Amino acid sequence: MTRRMMIVGFLLVGWAVCGLAVAGQDRTDPGAVPPKVGRRVRENLITLKLLRMTQALDLTTEQTSEIYPVLTRQEKEKYEITEKLNQSMKDLRLLLEQEKPDEARILSVMSEIGVWRDRIAAKDKEMADFLKPRLSVVQNAKYLLFASEFYQRLGERLGRIRQGGNKFRFTS
Secondary structure, X not given: OOHHHHHHHHHHHHHHHHHHHHHOOOOOOHHHOOOOHHHHHHHHHHHHXXXXXXXXXXOOHHHHHHHHHHHHHHHHHHHHHHHHHHHHHHHHHHHHHOOOOOHHHHHHHHXXXXXXXXXXXXXXXXXXXXXXXXXXXXXXXXXXXXXXXXXXHXXXXXXXXXXXXXXXXXXX
């Protein structure tokens, strides 16, 4: 990776981290959040994930230029499905909080949740299938580990930020 690419990468990661930090702040007034913050945070997360993946897999410039546009699109589609899954989960929680929950509606929402989960799994498989012929065996192995650990680690770090510790460290 060239020095220029590394500098640009660090700037993009810094931009993504700032967006994540702002999104992680507690807000007492729900109206205080600008309407486009969710989209910006999503874009920042996708950018951060792809940059971290480029580093973790040690992708060449050619691999990056071929993979980045496809994975960006895939991640956006996956995020939209995840939003629908989260809404269904919220609906299920609300149904279960009722004094006399509607069992037919609960079954319907549970079915929706299964559909959204299946679509997310299909997107993950589609991404892995796209990457497999474009990566070496070692890079494919690194991708499997990276894909399973990225959001877990990110969640842990955001939790620490919210608790006030280790505020600016987003690397391993």
